[in-house]
Amino acid sequence: MTAPENVITVRGLRNQFGAQVVHENLDLDIRRGEIVGVVGGSGSGKSVLLRSIIGLNRPAAGSVELLGTEMTSASTAQRSEVERRCGVLFQNGALFSSLTVAENTMVPMREHFRLPQAMMARFAALKIALAGLPENAGAKYPSELSGGMVKRAALARSLALDPDILFLDEPTAGLDPIGAAAFDQLILTLRESLGLTVFLITHDLDTLYTICDRVAVLSQKRVLVIGPLSEVERYDDPWVQEYFQGPRGRAAEAAQQRLHAAQPH
Amino acid sequence: MTTTGTATLQRSADGEFVAASGDWTLAGAPALGALVADLRRRVSRGVRIDAAGIGRIDTAGAELLLDLADGGEVGGLDANRRALLDAVAKVRHAPVSMPPRRPSLIALFERTGRAAEQVWLNAYRLLGFIGLILVTLVRTVPDPRRWRPTALAFHLEQAGLNAVPIVVLLNFLIGAVVAFLGATVLKDFGATIFTVELIGFSFLREFGVLLTAILIAGRSGSAFTAQIGSMKSREEVDAIRTLGLDPIEVLVLPRLLALLIALPLLTVLAMLAGIVGGAVVGAFALDISSTLFITRLQDLGAVKHFWVGISKAPLFAFLIAAIGCLEGFKVSGSAESVGTHTTSSVVQAIFVSIMVDAMAAIFFMEIGI
Structure with missing residues (x-):
């Protein structure tokens, strides 16, 4: 690994819809190879932040630098080059419903590289397996999959081009606890083996405690605090205190400590 | 910087081995795929691979490298690349086979039959639905x-x-x-x-x-x-x-x-x-x-x-x-x-x-x- 460098740099970001200001002077740095969890109350603009970074939402002011490219002023070709190196897992999967899982996974490969069909099928099968889906899932249509499988299929598609950065919007929402824990482990494994940087929006406290290197709290239209969880949960702010010291937060922390006690490193 | 990956057959004191170098990534996959297929015809199974010369490598490259090794040993990798290769090796399996296409004439008859049945089913369901509407109308x-x-x-x-x-x-x-x-x-x-x-x-x-x-x-x-x-x-x-x-x-x-x-x-x-x-x-x-x-x-x-x-x-x-x-x-x-x-x-x-x-x-x- 090289020395920590920033793969995402957001400076002075401002987003507003009509009179409603969502972000004001928001700064955020994410380093290569880390998993950053973004938390915040409903309506605090987590998804808008994600959309601003990946270029789906044009900010009113400020700059977004992604993998060394200033996205707000980049040409279409430059943007496309950077977007190719980002994988995005949308909240509801956003799989193309008229294509099978394997075909969904092949879409980015087909669009960006000229590969023989047999080779694409092979890589698609590999990505589907990496995402933890059984072998026969590739031939299925999204409507035939359960909620957890849809998330994994969407993950397979977002991994199709071996991205440097993976954006996940509430990956464990709607999964059962076993499925959610397995998904957390999957993200960890992929990060270790593929060297991914992960930008993760979540409400799942277990996910935060299990896999995140750093946590960013989005509140009062900016990143209120960012750092390792142990620092963030001590931050002196009523919302942060209630979030991490509430019954659910304490339960998740206790569960994590039990887990560590059970498997001493 | 970006050099397409390559692999060459070399001989040393302890037998032949394949030296891989360059970038083994998705962008170069078609050329690498052909190279791997060609090399596999020429070398014995389980040949030793020296991967120390490889620049960048992604999952597609790892898949091809494993294909080349075919169970043999891949040497010269640092810890991160070893992890990548292991992760890919763990989940590798044959690509999902597509259901075989039946001969076109039989398929034509089948589709014609299905379409004819569909016409009949549509009429049947429409009559049922009209009945349902009338009953609801009378009730409402x-x-x-x-x-x-x-x-x-x-x-x-x-x-x-x-x-x-x-x-x-x-x-x-x-x-x-x-x-x-x-x-x-x-x-x-x-x-x-x-x-x-x-x-x-x-x-x-x-x-x-x-x-x-x-x-x-x-x-x-x-x-x-x-x-x-x-x-x-x-x-x-x-x-x-x-x-x-x-x-x-x-x-x-x-x-x-x-x-x-x-x-x-x-x-x-x-x-x-x-x-x-x-x-x-x-x-x-x-x-x-x-x-x-x-x-x-x-x-x-x-x-x-x-x-x-x-x-x-x-x-x-x-x-x-x-x-x-x-x-x-x-x-x-x-x-x-x-x-x-x-x-x-x-x-x-x-x-x-x-x-x-x-x-x-x-x-x-x-x-x-």
Whole structure:
């Protein structure tokens, strides 16, 4: 690994819809190879932040630098080059419903590289397996999959081009606890083996405690605090205190400590 | 910096090995795939691979490298790359095989059979659905508390009022075209004046109602399918059911009643527009004054023909609404399904309208009206 460098740099970001200001002077740095969890109350603009970074939402002011490219002023070709190196897992999967899982996974490969069909099928099968889906899932249509499988299929598609950065919007929402824990482990494994940087929006406290290197709290239209969880949960702010010291937060922390006690490193 | 990956067969003191170098990434995959296939023919299974010279490597490259090694040892990797290779090796399996295609002739017969069965099933389900609508209608009409005036007014505006401009314009234009066409043929017989009969007859009995029905099938029937279809795919129809409401009563009846009211009214406008179109052509191009036009229309017995035409409008309205709503309920899951059923709804509605119109023409001819 090289020395920590920033793969995402957001400076002075401002987003507003009509009179409603969502972000004001928001700064955020994410380093290569880390998993950053973004938390915040409903309506605090987590998804808008994600959309601003990946270029789906044009900010009113400020700059977004992604993998060394200033996205707000980049040409279409430059943007496309950077977007190719980002994988995005949308909240509801956003799989193309008229294509099978394997075909969904092949879409980015087909669009960006000229590969023989047999080779694409092979890589698609590999990505589907990496995402933890059984072998026969590739031939299925999204409507035939359960909620957890849809998330994994969407993950397979977002991994199709071996991205440097993976954006996940509430990956464990709607999964059962076993499925959610397995998904957390999957993200960890992929990060270790593929060297991914992960930008993760979540409400799942277990996910935060299990896999995140750093946590960013989005509140009062900016990143209120960012750092390792142990620092963030001590931050002196009523919302942060209630979030991490509430019954659910304490339960998740206790569960994590039990887990560590059970498997001493 | 970016160098396409390569691999060469080399020999050393302890036997032959393959030295891999360059970037083993998805971008270079086609060339690497060919290289790997070529090398595998030349070397024995499980040959040792020295991967120390590799630049960048991703999962696609790892897959190809493992393919080349074919169970053999891959050396010269740092910890991160070893982890990547292990992760890929752990989940590797044969690509999902596509179901084999059957011979095309048999497949052709199969598709023909399925399509024929589908036609029969569609007719069967439509009859069932019409029965269901009638039963619900009979249950709902006597109970004013279950009427839905707001929804009815909304659909009246959407399917009726908003359709007025296009219906009027289209019929006016077709009226003018038919008048020109008729006059051209009739002129040879010195019977240009019969253009009035042609216009009156065709628009009052057939064109007015049929053109309106086709327009409404394309405009409102398709909208009904898409509306109900997207509600179905987002489980809104199920939600209606669990709230103790009847989807037929909530979704179908307001649309059906709106069309039952709107289509006859639109048909009257269509007939008028068609005749006006003919009269305008008559007045300006054929020297048939508007007074003469109206007098001849009255001699024709226009009222009788008007009733023949307008009597078909409610029937068309009922069928278009029923088909549009039924196709909406058939939607399942995907966005593609909404599209397929919307197309099917329009095609069926137009087909059924023309078929019923033909049957009605024979019926009225036989009873001598």
